[in-house]
Amino acid sequence: MCGIVGYVGFRPALPVLLDGLERLEYxxxxxxxxxxxxxxGLEVVKTAGRLSRLAEKVGADGSGGAGAxxxxxTGIGHTRWATHxxxxxxxxxxxxxxxxxxxxxxxxxxxxxxxxxxxxxxxGHVFHSDTDTEVIPHLLEEEYHGDLAAAVRAxxxxxxxxxxxxxxxxxxxxxxxxxxxxxxxxVGIGKDENILASDxxxxxxYTREVIILHDGEFAVLRRDGVAVTDAxxxxxxxAPTTVPWDPQQAGKAGFEHFMAKEIHEQPKALRDTLAxxxxxxxxxxxxxxxxxxxEAARLxxxxxxxxxxxxxxxxxxxxxxxxxxGIPVEVDIASEFRYRDPIVPAGSLCVVISQSxxxxxxxxxxxxxxxxxxxxxxxxxxxxxxxxREADDVLYTWAGPEIxxxxxxxxxxxxxxxxxxxxxxxxxRGTLASEKAxxxxxxxxxxxxxxxxxxxxxxxxxxxxxxxxxxxxxFFIGRGIxxxxxxxxxxxxxxxxxxxxxxxPAGELKHGTLALITDGVPVIxxxxxxxxxxKMLSNIAEVKARGAWVIAIAQQGDDEVAAHADxxxxxPRTNPLLTAVPAVVPLQLLxxxxxxxxxxDVDKPRNLAKSxxxx
Numbered sequence: 117m118c119g120i121v122g123y124v125g126f127r128p129a130l131p132v133l134l135d136g137l138e139r140l141e142y143x144x145x146x147x148x149x150x151x152x153x154x155x156x157g158l159e160v161v162k163t164a165g166r167l168s169r170l171a172e173k174v175g176a177d178g179s180g181g182a183g184a185x186x187x188x189x190t191g192i193g194h195t196r197w198a199t200h201x202x203x204x205x206x207x208x209x210x211x212x213x214x215x216x217x218x219x220x221x222x223x224x225x226x227x228x229x230x231x232x233x234x235x236x237x238x239x240g241h242v243f244h245s246d247t248d249t250e251v252i253p254h255l256l257e258e259e260y261h262g263d264l265a266a267a268v269r270a271x272x273x274x275x276x277x278x279x280x281x282x283x284x285x286x287x288x289x290x291x292x293x294x295x296x297x298x299x300x301x302x303v304g305i306g307k308d309e310n311i312l313a314s315d316x317x318x319x320x321x322y323t324r325e326v327i328i329l330h331d332g333e334f335a336v337l338r339r340d341g342v343a344v345t346d347a348x349x350x351x352x353x354x355a356p357t358t359v360p361w362d363p364q365q366a367g368k369a370g371f372e373h374f375m376a377k378e379i380h381e382q383p384k385a386l387r388d389t390l391a392x393x394x395x396x397x398x399x400x401x402x403x404x405x406x407x408x409x410x411e412a413a414r415l416x417x418x419x420x421x422x423x424x425x426x427x428x429x430x431x432x433x434x435x436x437x438x439x440x441x442g443i444p445v446e447v448d449i450a451s452e453f454r455y456r457d458p459i460v461p462a463g464s465l466c467v468v469i470s471q472s473x474x475x476x477x478x479x480x481x482x483x484x485x486x487x488x489x490x491x492x493x494x495x496x497x498x499x500x501x502x503x504x505r506e507a508d509d510v511l512y513t514w515a516g517p518e519i520x521x522x523x524x525x526x527x528x529x530x531x532x533x534x535x536x537x538x539x540x541x542x543x544x545r546g547t548l549a550s551e552k553a554x555x556x557x558x559x560x561x562x563x564x565x566x567x568x569x570x571x572x573x574x575x576x577x578x579x580x581x582x583x584x585x586x587x588x589x590x591f592f593i594g595r596g597i598x599x600x601x602x603x604x605x606x607x608x609x610x611x612x613x614x615x616x617x618x619x620x621p622a623g624e625l626k627h628g629t630l631a632l633i634t635d636g637v638p639v640i641x642x643x644x645x646x647x648x649x650x651k652m653l654s655n656i657a658e659v660k661a662r663g664a665w666v667i668a669i670a671q672q673g674d675d676e677v678a679a680h681a682d683x684x685x686x687x688p689r690t691n692p693l694l695t696a697v698p699a700v701v702p703l704q705l706l707x708x709x710x711x712x713x714x715x716x717d718v719d720k721p722r723n724l725a726k727s728x729x730x731x
Contacts, residue, residue: 125309201246473501581709605703635663
């Protein structure tokens with residue numbers, strides 16, 4: 117959560133910092149600030165509220181009453197999401213110590229900040245904020261003896277928790293020192309300039325050559341180069357990685373919101389994710405997985421560990437793997453898995469799913485599963501991310517950058533990869549005949565085009581969403597895979613439109629949910645599974661009898677569903693095991709258009725952040 121940007125180079129630093137922070141807005145924040153090295157020392161400007169307020173405070177060109185900012189070519193910036201202390205000007209980052217010789221920006225949590233603060237105050241240090249971060253510049257004041265990197269290395273062992281730091285010193289105006297400990301940091305390598313950020317989109321206008329810092333690594337950025345070291349100051353050889361994204365991919369491309377752009381990018385994201393993963397014989401080819409067929413045959417259990425939307429993708433994956441590969445699957449919310457003392461039998465595979473690859477609870481769940489003997493397979497969208505590095509095997513979703521807080525293309529590409537994984541495991545274990553595998557893979561190949569067909573209904577979906585936006589309660593029902601998709605649909609609706617939404621297995625209606633169905637209440641009924649259609653028709657009839665307005669999601673040409681529902685959104689016909697990908701798209705569009713109709717901040721919903729890198 118939060119965003120960090122740092123810059124050392126030949127350009128004025130302030131525009132780079134503000135541009136980078138704007139590209140990190142999707143991470144969620146409630147205050148922002150910058151610090152630059154000027155001839156007069158460190159200049160710090162910060163404020164509660166949006167970046168627009170910070171830009172007004174410094175002036176769009178770096179003047180605005182803070183003229184020394186204009187010429188500075190070294191600086192750090194931050195967008196804060198409040199954890200310790202309210203979102204106020206004083207609590208915004210960067211933070212300085214008693215004499216403003218150091219400026220620090222920080223993502224994460226310093227767990228022992230209270231005891232450090234008491235210790236520092238006993239030695240005469242005066243604090244000006246309620247944050248955990250402010251202990252760091254005060255500690256630097258005590259540890260600095262002419263070498264900024266050495267001072268940071270001396271302070272870090274005293275900090276307990278997860279954090280990413282970037283530090284400026286007045287006495288060393290052409291250097292930024294950074295450290296990563298369980299919170300992401302990426303260094304961009306440029307020509308006569310080097311850039312630091314907490315996520316890749318902030319770097320793309322300047323470079324595509326990046327070094328992703330690992331836990332415990334320090335980086336010293338100067339105009340002429342970057343030195344990466346371990347905690348003892350020993351140099352580490354880290355070759356840059358070329359990011360396969362460009363700045364245009366991270367822009368809105370003419371759409372009103374990033375979320376709309378990303379919904380419409382799904383056909384391309386799905387095609388890119390499929391590339392190279394289908395063999396010449398038309399079966400699943402997952403060469404990235406080192407698990408041999410004989411080892412796959414001995415798997416006793418699969419755990420799918422994730423949070424939020426990724427966990428919802430895991431629910432779809434559970435159905436697919438159990439049906440096609442015959443392996444029992446347990447889907448765990450990562451924050452529950454890591455603390456519940458899970459029983460992990462020998463021969464277990466843990467599939468961790470995370471768009472960013474930096475989700476704190478998911479990463480901790482990965483480590484817990486490994487400690488208990490499981491093999492780890494990561495599904496993530498970010499090369500070199502923490503879960504990718506920690507896993508035994510990695511399947512990348514080639515979705516490109518996802519900026520909107522509400523995940524869309526990450527979910528559909530995760531589900532597609534889980535579909536291929538289920539087919540691959542079925543092939544490896546001999547539970548799926550080759551002919552059936554080829555049929556399924558051919559239908560997986562058709563999913564991008566099917567999503568395009570669903571997107572062509574955007575105008576119709578917008579009309580229904582405009583009506584939906586007037587309601588404060590919406591219910592989603594489904595069975596089997598449809599229920600798993602319903603859970604994702606209700607999450608999308610409530611997280612961006614703030615409409616109260618709940619998803620239920622349709623068979624649970626009589627066990628309490630029907631008490632909430634009254635005249636006019638919207639019920640979104642997913643009915644894409646032929647073997648469960650008769651039961652779903654009965655469930656639709658139950659809610660209709662109580663006055664519900666039913667919007668059904670059904671496979672094209674299902675006249676019986678159309679006869680029972682008030683409105684129907686169609687998806688192209690496909691194998692029932694693969695309906696999750698096309699069926700979620702109308703739910704994404706319903707949520708998006710309802711949120712726009714209600715005037716919500718679609719890309720940055722209140723109280724939420726894109727990358728949850730703290731507990």
